[in-house]
Amino acid sequence: MREPNNVILRTVTRVTVVIILTFAINLFISGHHNPGGGFIGGLTFVAAITLLFIIHGIDKVRKNIPLDFKVVAAIGILISVFTGVMGMITGDPFLTQTSNYVNLPIFGKTEVATAVLFDVGVALAVIGTSLTIIMTIGDDR
Amino acid sequence: MSLFHLIILFPFLYAVVVPFLYRKFLPKIHTGWFVLLAPLAIFAFLLSYMPLVSSGKTIQMTAPWIPAYDINFTAYIDGLSLLFGLIITGIGVLVVLYSIYYMSKKREALHNFYIYLLLFMGAMLGLVFSDNIFTLYVFWEITSISSFLLIAYWFQRDKSRYGALKSMLITIFGGLSMLAGLILLSIITDTYSIQVMMSKADIIQTHPLLVPAIVLILLGAFTKSAQFPFSIWLPDAMEAPTPVSAYLHSATMVKAGIYLVARFTPAFGGIPEWFWFVSIIGLFTLLYGSFNAVKQTDLKALLAFSTVSQLGLIMSLLGLGSAALYFDIGPSGTVYTIAVFAALFHLMNHSTFKGCLFMVVGIIDLQTGTRDIRRLGGLMHLMPISFTLAVIGSFAMAGLPPFNGFLSKELFFTATLKASDMSFFHMDSFGTIVPVVAWIASVFTFIYCMIIIFKTFTGKQKFNQADKQIREAPFGMLISPLILAATVVVIFLFPNYFSQYLLQPAWAAVLPTFAQRDLLDINISAWHGFNTELFMTIGIVAVGTLMYKYLKKWYGIYRFYPKALTLNHLYALALEKTEALSLSITKGYMTGFVRDYLVYIFTFIIVIIGGALYLLGDLSMDTGNDALVNAYEFALIIGTVILAALVLVARSRLTAIIAVGALGFLVVFFFVIFRAPDLALTQLVVETITTVLFLLCFYHLPKLKKENSPIQFKAANALVSLGVGIVITIVALSANGNRLFESISSYYEDAYELAGAKNIVNAILVDFRGFDTMLEILVLTMAGLGVYALVKLRLTGSEKSEGAE
Secondary structure, three states: OOOOOOHHHHHHHHHHHHHHHHHHHHHHHHOOOOOOOHHHHHHHHHHHHHHHHHHHOHHHHHHHOOOOHHHHHHHHHHHHHHHHHHHHHOOOOOOOOOEEEEEEOOOEEEEEEHHHHHHHHHHHHHHHHHHHHHHHHHHOO | OOHHHHHHHHHHHHHHHHHHHHHHHOOOOOOHHHHHHHHHHHHHHHHOOHHHHHOOOOEEEEEEEEHHHOEEEEEEEOHHHHHHHHHHHHHHHHHHHHHHHHOOOOOOOHHHHHHHHHHHHHHHHHHHHEOEHHHHHHHHHHHHHHHHHHHOOOOOOHHHHHHHHHHHHHHHHHHHHHHHHHHHHHHHHOOOEHHHHHHOHHHHHHOOOHHHHHHHHHHHHHHHOOOOOHHHHHHHHHHOOHHHHHHHHHHOOOHHHHHHHHHHHHHHOOOHHHHHHHHHHHHHHHHHHHHHHHOOOEHHHHHHHHHHHHHHHHHHHHHHHHHHHHOOOOHHHHHHHHHHHHHHHHHHHHHHHHHHHHHHHHHHHHHHOOOEOOOOOOOOOOOHHHHHHHHHHHHHHHOOOOOHHHHHHHHHHHHHHHHOOOOOOOHHHHOOHHHHHHHHHHHHHHHHHHHHHHHHHOOOOOOOOOOOOOOOOOHHHHHHHHHHHHHHHHHHHOHHHHHHHHHHHHHHHHOHHHHHOOOOOOOOOOOOOOOHHHHHHHHHHHHHHHHHHOHHHHOOHHHHOOHHHOHHHHHHHHHHHHHHHHHHHHHHHOOOOHHHHHHHHHHHHHHHHHHHHHHHOOOOOOOOOOOOOOHHHHHHHHHHHHHHHHHHHOOOHHHHHHHHHHHHHHHHHHHHHOOOHHHHHHHHHHHHHHHHHHHHHHOOOOOOOOOOOOHHHHHHHHHHHHHHHHHHHHHHHHHHHOOOOOOOHHHHOOHHHHHOOOOHHHHHHHHHOHHHHHHHHHHHHHHHHHHHHHHHOOOOHHHHHHHHO
């Protein structure tokens, strides 16, 4: 992608990317009880990175985030499958989800659910795939 | 999930670790040493079941897989599955041990090789121990796929790929037929468990679907066990590395079909169709294989044809033995049970001597650099141990004493002679042919066994001495064939020991009704007096020796057979014609224009959905319960209509893209108004990302030209678009107006109690319908990889022209 020199966009992006990323994480975490979830959270994350692409160009972003997003997607799928298999070890059918409450130091009483872990897989798969597509098409000269 | 299930799945789990072991220890330790542990451990584990099984017990263990559909991973251990399990892992140990010396750790991609091998081993174990037909089918197809990978292991070679493709096309065709047959059986018996099916043999045998079920299941068995006319894939599969050939052809994959036939004998035994199909195809394959083996010049191809022939022998025995179930329990039926016993006995023996022979051929190939018997000769003094092993293996195969093949061959003759006594299924007239065919085939068997020994090891050395120094193989490589050769002799010396602990329980599993009455009275002995069987053997040796001696005189008959009529030619022709046909069909509709494809898709939607609505008379719209449309909604609707119209009349592509994007964002407002925050959020981000993608692609698109398309074309497109719009609107209204079933949403209202999530949408996504989501992200990722491959790996100009040639 050509590198545009748009001062206003650059300045605004510095702040907004952080906000979008925070919002993405918030969307992801709140997904269990409020609107949100892995898919939307992941896509919002992608939106933030895409904004960086547009402002700074793919090469620069790639240098700073040296991740192979194909691998990210693969890891996401592996996590989802793994959470499904976990239940099988105790004799439940594939993809049985469980949840429980534990007391964590800072957060206090917190819910821990395998469904959230599954959702992490979904989010990673979405992030990996979308960024792979955007980067390949955007990079193709 | 019991320990036994884990043991069956152990090769699969272990395969995951192999690449890491490979990377970590490669320069020092051959990866095979690690892999060796898996079959060794499973073999020892299975041995521990032997006392239990040989005392007549069977064990069944169930692990839930898809319990809602009654599909479970049920392991069933009886004599038959244990016999196969021991052969698979026992030969597996020896093959892996042999491969450690055969496969160079410097040159070969060992991690791939051993992963495929472990996959194959696990699949075969799962196959023989599965009681559920669907589990059986899954493992059955994994054997096809893993053997495809193994045969194509040296994928740089054209022939390897060709052989792998051929074996896969044929065995998967058979596998699908078998699946259909098994489903028919499950319809007949209303169960997925093979054992329950067996207990309903009387229902099966009188059902109208019986013959289709038999034919379909046998197609699976025959393709897998390379029976005529499906045998053509086996010789081509010889392109695989020799350890693979030894494993696939001595011990396991090709025996899966035998297993299937043996397993289903209790259900189908006694039915004339089953009897005729199995025994005639078996006998013909026996004759065809042995006859064709003689003309082969490649040692491995010769062994491949000999395998085809020996499998035919086992198959025919199972067919003849199934007649036992035609009779009530009693002396007349007991006569034919010997055939089943002989089949199992020969199955075990074949694994030992054929494994040994394959390994010897591998050694010859590696030491001399050729397998062509026309270029071999006089190796006896250079490779004395290999020579001894070849003699033991070949003599056992030819059915000569003092080797185990002699015993099972004699039993085979006994069974065929008994078959000619049959006075049912028209056997009184055809029966006499059976021993004659068996005898002729055995003569050819004798001849090719002699070819293996004498053409390779005796006579003049045809090697250029300076070419390569030929010497005996390293000791490690000889261990495995030595063990097998020793087993060949041990089985000959103590056959009744093996019979009691291994074969009789297996026999009991094939003919359970006879086993319950304890009707097997068999005592194998090397010397059984001067009877017909012995004279047949003497005749074979006499005639076979003469024919071998004058081989050159009658060898010409092989040239009479026209090449255009061979099965391979027919296979190639069929493949070619299918490809041409599908190409011509594809060319017809693949125009290269996206708009054409959209027209197909939309027309299909109109015809199918509109047609269904019209024919089923479900066009009912009930607007009585609908709420009033308020001002906001009116505004939004007008906005969407305007934007949609803008897309149609847009002169520049950029305007169109922006209009489509805006349309998407407007839909977000709809979701907001109808209080669906999840959907609104999703739509918002998806729309953002797709707009970005659109703009990215924008760069690559050709310049938009003003098109002057003919009016008919425009009219047709308008008609299709209108049609789609109308149909979808009607569907939406009808869906809203109909309340055929109770709404399922009340179930999800308890999401917090059921799934611990207050967000119902997310609970549905990750919990209630988690399987859907999992597959969806899989599809998404595949699509992403597809885009990646299309963009990054496309052909450049020069490659394109190469591909076109």
